[in-house]
Amino acid sequence: MTSAFDAVNKQAVASAFSRAANSYDAAAVLQREVGERLLGMGWQHPGQSVLDAGCGTGYFSRRWREQGKQVTALDLAPGMLAFARQQQAAEHYLLGDIEHIPLPTASVDICFSSLVVQWCGSLPGALAELYRVTRPGGLVLFSTLAQDSLHELGNAWQQVDGERHVNAFLPPEQIAQACQPYRHHLEAVWQTLSYPDVIALMRSLKGIGATHLHQGRGAGLLSRQRLAALQAAYPCRNGQFPLSYHLAYGVIYRD
Template identity: 60%
Template sequence: MGAVTELVNKQAVANAFSRAAKSYENAAQLQRESGEALLALAAEFAAGPAKQVLDAGCGTGYFSRRWRELGHHVTALDLSNGMLEAARLQDSADHYQYGDIEYLPLEDNSVDISFSNLAVQWCNALPRALQELERVTRPGGVVLFSTLATGSLNELSKAWMKVDGRPHVNPFLTPDKVAEACAPYHHHVQFTQRTMLFPDVMSLMHSLKGIGATHLKGGRLGGLGGRQRINLLDKHYVRQQNMLPLSYHLVYGVIYCE
């Protein structure tokens, strides 16, 4: 595979998520919803005897715990030591592993199911992340992933553009690029949209901060800034039913390892 330009400052991403570790469980409503949808796609694979499951980008271990409840052996992996520690404190997994999804510190064919919920959007290259997840998964196993596609956080991006001419939002892959990354494998991909509503800008911004999503590739995501900037953002934000909408274009993927 050719050289990939490292656009993501992984340490900065890890630090942002470590700072969010304490607030994450309360803030991560979208992560819960997408993870449950991903688990539903895995129902036939989750049934039966205990399997080895990798939770790649485990966060505080909510879905590591869900997999254990289903009777499986779980390795919880994350780039953030703060998140791993939070997962450990809640007895989320059988094993805890610091690591990067694009360079998994696991042997080939070492797990039955690789599960990655809303984590691969923090990688430099989706093809590389999927290649690694597929590499560590045994033939007959599955890779289950969710990520975000272009159009996500669009309302926030448009409002920031009106404030200072900068989007303040990470670029996400187009559906075509997601399909291209999955093309080498026997796979199934589906796309859906979820719009969340917030009463004000502060609660919307804190929802992003609470899930650690405050690192911008190529530099920091514009912070809350001064009161004047927040007032401007609020003024330019297009409302829906007197609330502030924030849309997520969700991708759910299943790769069948052969």
């Protein structure tokens, strides 16, 4: 199966998220809500050891520790991992890539990865690695963005300069296909956030490091004219500017 983004520049992704480390938690409203929902799908599992794969600032590493779990925090971005360590978010810290996890096979009870695997080159490869490091009887919990996420922003940019400036996320069918080899449960939901203006909306994306594009450059520096053009092209409802996320939540049972 080919991914929608086979040539992900991992170094650029790591740099974008490292730069966002200090602003991330303040901007990450959606990440918080999605992570809490995902955590709720697995927190009653009796297993003790958790891998927070793509831990970011360590917010959910801390949440798992509050549930009495032993947590290893893994991230590709050195800046994020350093921030998580400063917060004493986990017992162990690993600099590494979800597609090549530096852990032995069957070494943790629960793998938790919230809104991270969309940055991987291959979703099947990422899920295979998460499955590999999970012990039999354990769980892999993941959430990701699906096709048409951020469509309002993509459509508005298209009107401004003919380019979408938004990442292409996998269609739900491909996400389901990646889960097919395993016993699993998958659900998809839409969630829309609203902002008072387009600059606040763009700041929220920049604050979570999500302005990095898989292919080539982003929208570039936003001049006042470009921002005004984007705002004029953007759909506005009752004075609010909506941004929609198509979310997929997966639970994979390690047999």
